[in-house]
Amino acid sequence: xxxxxxxxxxxxxxxxxxxxxxxxxxxPQAPGGQASLIxxxxxEGRVNWxxxxxxNDSNALLSRFEQKYPFIKxxxxxxxxxxxxxxxxxxxxxxxxxxxxxxxxxxxxLKRRGLLQVHRSLEFSAYxxxxxxxxxxxxxxxxxxxxxxxxxxxxxAKDAPKNWDDFLDPKWKGKIGMDQEEYEWxxxxxxxxxxxxxxxxxxxxxxxxxxxxxGHTMISQLMAAGEFPLGIVYAHRVESMKKSGAPIEWVKTxxxxxxxxxxxxxxxxxxxxxxAKLLMDxxxxxxxxxxxxxxxxxxxxxxxxxxxxxxxxxxxKIAPIDPSVGEELPKxxxxxxxxxxx
Numbered sequence: 001x002x003x004x005x006x007x008x009x010x011x012x013x014x015x016x017x018x019x020x021x022x023x024x025x026x027x028p029q030a031p032g033g034q035a036s037l038i039x040x041x042x043x044e045g046r047v048n049w050x051x052x053x054x055x056n057d058s059n060a061l062l063s064r065f066e067q068k069y070p071f072i073k074x075x076x077x078x079x080x081x082x083x084x085x086x087x088x089x090x091x092x093x094x095x096x097x098x099x100x101x102x103x104x105x106x107x108x109x110l111k112r113r114g115l116l117q118v119h120r121s122l123e124f125s126a127y128x129x130x131x132x133x134x135x136x137x138x139x140x141x142x143x144x145x146x147x148x149x150x151x152x153x154x155x156x157a158k159d160a161p162k163n164w165d166d167f168l169d170p171k172w173k174g175k176i177g178m179d180q181e182e183y184e185w186x187x188x189x190x191x192x193x194x195x196x197x198x199x200x201x202x203x204x205x206x207x208x209x210x211x212x213x214x215g216h217t218m219i220s221q222l223m224a225a226g227e228f229p230l231g232i233v234y235a236h237r238v239e240s241m242k243k244s245g246a247p248i249e250w251v252k253t254x255x256x257x258x259x260x261x262x263x264x265x266x267x268x269x270x271x272x273x274x275x276a277k278l279l280m281d282x283x284x285x286x287x288x289x290x291x292x293x294x295x296x297x298x299x300x301x302x303x304x305x306x307x308x309x310x311x312x313x314x315x316x317k318i319a320p321i322d323p324s325v326g327e328e329l330p331k332x333x334x335x336x337x338x339x340x341x342x
Contacts, residue, residue, distance in 0.1 A: 034122075037281075038069070040274030046073045047275035050088060051103035052081050052262065053141060057295050064291060065282050072275050081105050081326060088115065092269070099267045100276035103141055105184075106326030107263035111137050117268045119277050123284035128313075130320045131261065131300035138265035139284055142297040145311065145318075146185050146258040148251040149233035151223050161230065162253045164189075167205055174209035177219045177231035185232065187325040187332035188258045199339070206340045224248040239307045240296045252310050256319035261300075263323060 041047075051058055055078045062074040079087065081104045091097045092115060102110060110116050111133075120136040132139035148167075150160045161167055167176060189198040211228045213219055219231045220238060224246040235257075238250045264283060266276045282288055289299040298307060306312050325332070 037274050037278050041069065041272070041278045042071050044272040044275045045071060046075065047272045047279050048075045048077070048098050048100045049103070049279065050077045050079070050084050050099040050101070052079065052084060052105070053103055054078070057292060057297065060291055060295065061283055061288055064288065065279060068282065069278065072278070074279070082329070085109055088267075089113075097267065097269050098271070100270040100272045101264065101279050102267055103262060103264040104326075105260065105262060105323060107138050107265055108323040109327045110265070115268050116265045117270070117273070119266045119280055121277070121281045121284055123281055126286065126301045126303055127284070128300070128302060130318075133263070138263035140261040140300045141264045141283055142262050142292055143300050144260040144262075145235035145298065146188070146260070147233060147235045147238070148254055149220060149223055149231045149238055150249055150251070151226060151229050151247050152249050153247045154226060154229035157249065160249075160251055162251065163255055165201065167208065167230070168201070172208060172230060175229050176208055177211040177213060177223055177228045179216055179219055179232070180212040180214055181333070182232060183329050183333040183336050184260065184321065184325060185258060186336045187328060188319070188321045190332065191322055191325055192256065192258070192319055202336075202339050210340070220248060235311060236296055236298050236307055239311070252316060255317045257316045259318050259320045261320055261323060
């Protein structure tokens with residue numbers, strides 16, 4: 001069973017500062033560094049990005065990238081994580097792989113098969129260890145926080161659940177909204193709590209008369225509309241709705257706050273490896289991360305302010321979801337359905 005970690009003590013920030021200072025020496029990118037990448041990318045002239053990031057945000061990043069590097073034409077294949085993984089594996093088996101840069105939660109499935117290459121981007125120094133691969137293959141493009149949400153018009157902050165186990169209180173029966181395909185959250189609880197504790201929790205929650213709907217945005221909207229007072233939602237969506245005046249809030253005391261990572265990595269057989277590395281550097285840069293922040297995305301960079309002060313990792317007990325959870329979603333989805341919909 002894993003322990004929750006809090007970010008970041010003073011010594012960690014000191015180490016981070018030193019890493020920023022020495023990053024060029026510690027993590028050399030390639031012979032010739034950035035200049036070599038740019039020259040190589042000029043010769044390649046294009047880059048293919050396979051990503052799960054929504055199309056609007058992806059295009060915003062690619063547009064900014066092309067402005068910065070007008071000699072590179074970008075191509076985007078946007079799909080869900082499972083579709084992307086299957087596409088990449090199928091293309092590789094057929095010997096016609098087209099992906100240069102990949103962004104999907106199940107990135108370690110590609111790493112394990114030797115379909116990624118190490119690229120220790122200079123931008124890695126701005127990301128804490130929990131948000132990047134220890135072997136230098138990937139870092140997270142953005143993060144999503146699974147949190148307990150509530151309607152403050154229906155439940156006061158004092159009476160709202162403080163932790164996941166509080167969902168099991170009989171007073172909340174028939175008052176909780178959930179996504180009917182909450183497979184990744186389920187898998188994260190198994191991975192974090194251990195199978196016995198997690199399944200005991202889920203079997204008890206299944207008896208609480210859950211309101212099922214599709215999608216976390218819908219759960220948030222229905223909760224704000226008063227259909228039910230509690231729900232499992234995304235923190236960034238709650239913050240966005242609060243700005244528009246919606247009666248919705250999220251609990252900061254959950255132990256843990258599960259964090260979905262969105263890793264980005266260079267393909268081992270990239271046809272345009274220099275352009276791919278250049279694009280990876282860019283999307284992880286502060287410039288690109290601010291673009292995503294303006295689109296209501298939560299950055300993993302330490303030098304990008306969170307969407308709200310309470311979202312800073314140092315103020316929460318966060319548990320990044322291991323990318324291996326994404327690989328086992330078929331198993332977790334089957335278990336989830338057996339527990340909640342039998």
